[in-house]
Amino acid sequence: MNRIIFATGNAGKMVEVREILAGVDAEVLSMKEAGIKADIVEDGSTFEENALIKARAIHAQCGCLVLADDSGLEVDAMDKAPGIYSARFMGEDTSYEIKNQAIIDRLAGLEGSARSARFRCVIAAVFPDGTEAVTEGTIEGEIAHAPSGRGGFGYDPIFYLPEKGKTTADLTAEEKNAISHRGIALSRMKPLIQKWCEENKG
Structure with a gap:
């Protein structure tokens, strides 16, 4: 069976990735599961540059x-x-409870559209032959006045969706994957992955 390595050590992210890529004829592994260790310096100036830096670095190790x-x-x-700098905001070892509260505090006194925010995700793929592809997804929302919800991870408890009246941490995994920035970006990449799997059976 074909193998796909997703360049992350984030367990919560891997759960989402596997759910979104369900049906793809390949085994989806994290770096840890694949036995790959890499100290990658994400020194790009955009989400796309950083995603490609990570994908290329791991591809160089596994092919x-x-x-x-x-x-x-x-x-x-x-x-x-x-x-x-979302992951490194206020320091890499700072808890998301502290990060989330700091953002809420910075927006004190602001209401409605003045609290506008978005999650943005870029997925980069490097295929075995070195071919590259990039897809992007965004989801618009607002910063909540207080954290809410036990689902998701990271900034999910403070990312409020006015049309749903919930934060992304209040959504079920299925609801979140259907509309999330990562869900959109991965769904746009999925046909390319499926095509590659079809062409590389055996």
Whole structure:
């Protein structure tokens, strides 16, 4: 069976990835599951550059189909920060409870559209022959006034969807994957992966 390595060590992200890529005729593994260790310096200036840096680095080690994502939260009132620094915002070891509260505090006094934000995700693929592909997904919302929900991970508890009256952490996994930035980006990549799997059976 074909193998796909998803360049992450984030267990929550792997759950989402496997659910979204269900039906693809390949085994989807994290770097850890594939026994790959890499200290990748994400020094790109955009989500696309960082996703490609990760995918290329892992592809150089395994030569198989590698997927990588770079994603983050863009808060308009914070000049689209934390953006590409979402994972490293306030330090890599800072808990998301602290990060989330800090963002809420920065938006004190703002209401409605003044709290606008989006999740953005870029998926990069490097195929065994070196061919590359990139897809992107975004989801628009607002920063909640207080964290809510136990689902998801990261900034999900403060990302509020006005049309649903919920944060993305309040959604079920199925609901979130259907509309999430990662769900959209991966769904756009999925046909390319399926085509490759069909051409490389055996």
